[in-house]
Amino acid sequence: MTEEVFEIKLNGERVLCKKGEPLAVCLYRSGVKQFNYSSKHQRSRGFTNLDWWMPERLQSEQDSFLNPYAAINEKGLSLKTPKTGVAHRLLTKTVSKLINSEFPHRPTIRKPPFWRLTSSYLRRDLPHPLPSETKGEAVEPTILETDVLVVGSGISGICFAVKLKELGGKVAVIEGDHICGGHAVYDESTIDSIGKRARDYVETVLKRAKDERVPLLTDVVFNGFFDDGALGIRLGGLRADAPMLLKAKFFVFATGLRDLPCLFENNDLPSHMVASSALKLANYYGVKPGSKGVVIGDSEYAVRTALQLKKIGTSVTLVTGYGNCREVRKEYLAGLQEEGVEITTVVKKMRAEGRGKLEFLTVDDKKLAADFVASAGCWSPALELFGQAGIHIGYSHWMNCLLPMHGWYGQTANPSVFVIGRSSGVLDEHISSAFAEATAYHIAKKLKLKVNENQVMTRLNDAKETLSRRYPQNYEAYCKLVNCYEAGEVLNEPRPKPVYAEDPRKVFVCVCEDVTLDDIYRGVKVHGFQDIELLKRYTGIGTGKCQGKICLTNVVYAISDLTGKPPSVVGTFRQRPMVVTTSLESLEALRS
């Protein structure tokens, strides 16, 4: 059977699409690497991540705020990228050197008469879409009622749900992506602890879920805790989103770890993407992210990414040393060299170069030709969910990650919320699913299902034993986290000095609001805003379309670096609902 291919239009130009693919994937396949434009800095922007929460927007005739990943292409679609008007562009070009968080506060600009002029100019044509009045089809709100709601359909989430179902519990899984199975679906590498390919393993797990008839809803995002309930949203893509009231006794967050962009000079150039998006493109959609790639990171995950990108026929260089948190294990290094992956270590600085697209990455003084960069050196769990649930956030040095504080069963400060899977701090997929099953027993007991205490303990002890035997360092880091939780404390480990760049003005921390590392420095050093909440208000970090999902961790690290406080003492800023932006027409449809 041949795949159906058709045409859509972007800014009047033809783009070929495969049926059923997200718009962002079609565009990238056709060589469209610039998705948006930075209005403040007049720079081309690609996407950093292909997820339901990506901050880029496209305009169609029906909807001005299309999320290019949530929307699946359709024949005859005509799209535009939101643009800045000429006047705005001229002004910002002229004063581009002055543009940073301090711009409106400059002595000449803040003077009332001049400010009146500037503000009216700025207001005139921002690069945002104008909402259209087109009325879509009626939106049908739904209610999802269950004992336990699992957020995230990765291996741990599914294993948990299957186990709880087996024990007689009522459970449902929601997944924000179009695809079930989490990162393992586009991971061709082998899970060490069982010697199985991640992709095969997740298929087995998903089959079990199907056999057990576990309700599994894709394109549904957990959108926030409210006083009068929890809200979910079924993302409509080209159609209207549909609200979903989520009613459950327990919420289990199995949201995994998100890759975040590394910080280096010109890291906003199109084709700098997070590793998971490069793998998603390569392994799931069959789109080569480029022909010369650089992967940044030290973890097994970075190694796995490099190997897989090598396998699809790109030349790959792995840059280690960015996170400075642990060394790449020797056996991995040997494997990489065998496959022909070059390895280089960064000591001081990194800088990307290129006109409108990525051409080189200079690591210290070594210039590497690259047409894409995959960041695997920084990650974070879904902090916004934990923040809303009132869960404290710690920092684990070995994991190089902010993590929710939780107990052995994933229990947290919020009695109805549990954390399992990678976001709880166990990296190996198979072992983290063993912990998840222990959580299932624990919750089954709380639901008064038939389980005996022995079963609960045995599951947990088995999982602990396997982790300590296979990955003693991970076990040690995990124990530290849980012990702190049980003592009512927050894991406060320090973070080593990170690698940045020479010119912080070109290092983009927040791509939604165009905030650079220099803006953060200015806030902390010049104005003395050591409190992340005040820094947020000074720079605008975390107030853009991704609501801090991309920038929060990097900001915490930057403040930690500047002030010498451990990341968990710096703390995270409050991340309020919505988790994903939702159209008013779909919220209007909610019933009383």
Place this chain on the structure above:
Amino acid sequence: MRTKVAIIGGGIVGLSIAYNLVKKGERDVVIIDRKHIGYGSSTRSVAQFRTHFWADENALFAIESRKILLKAGGQLNFNPLVESNGYLWLLYDDEILEAYHRRNMRWSELGVAGRLLSPEDVRVIHPYINTQGMTGAFYGPQNGRLHHDFLMFGYRNAILKEGGKVLEYLEAKKLLMNGNRIRAIETSSEPIEANKVVVAAGVWSNEILQTVGLQLPITPERKEVCVTEPMKPFIKTFVINTKLKSFLIAQTLRGEGIGSLDHPPVKGTLQPGNTIEFLREFSRAAIATIPALRKARMLRVWSGFYEVTPDHSHILGRNPEWPESLYVAAGFSGHGLMMAPLVGKVMAELLLEEKVHPLMKPYSPTRFEEGKEIRETLVIG
């Protein structure tokens, strides 16, 4: 620690008072806040300012306050991003329209004449507004919006530069008496001895006043606020729908639609949070008022508190029966940000020179017992 003036509450009001004190040369000033500055209400505002109040006292106060605000960008080292985009009250009743017409004559005398618009006028000037059922509108061009955080930062930086102190994450626990005067503030760290103590703790003012047996008639009212994803600027002013639970919306300089709605009513509680009910009611009112908002995307919601007094007007100064050296600036009923520039000025005069500014007189804490309440009926949200 010893200081001349200690201010409890690092919101816009406390900061403005301290700023005016240091500007007048009194640098021995300490502000304490149990969280970061502006945590309670000032960072949660919709950040609008107006001069059109029904009561003369409030209108006069707001007009003076606006004058100071308009100059702030030139005086502080932060730009409060003041824009005079006006307020547009959408009216749905002939009687109310008439009342605005009469009131506008008084406003004209005060120098802030607004304009009554017919539904046709609204359609021409603001084509995005649904004028169905509307009998008219009132436009007040002197009103506008500002950036609440930047105004706060401007005050903060000026205070610090002049040697004043802003102590964050320090909680005032108790007022300590010595005879008939406040001697010191017991805090979560060492006590702060002060010649004068100003309570500017917003909704939480009574918590500290109760430690010396005092209570102000302040009721907290939770208000939910939301912003949308940025849009091309098309909402030209601050739109208030007087029919739909005071639905209001403005567009920020970054293009986000920022708005609120007086629903659901949550009184007397101090739990911040949001409701699904608000999302639904806000969306309904938004689409009914400005149909193009149908596709706008809700980005973020939060809540803050109005510190509401029986006459919807603030309480400034002191009651002679109170312990000596105790002052109050609270009960702003949703107008704290817009009144703060003048509040700081008049309170500084009171604290340093024992001078009661004529505009401040009506706001005495004694007015409720004396039956001299201010008749404010133009309340938004």
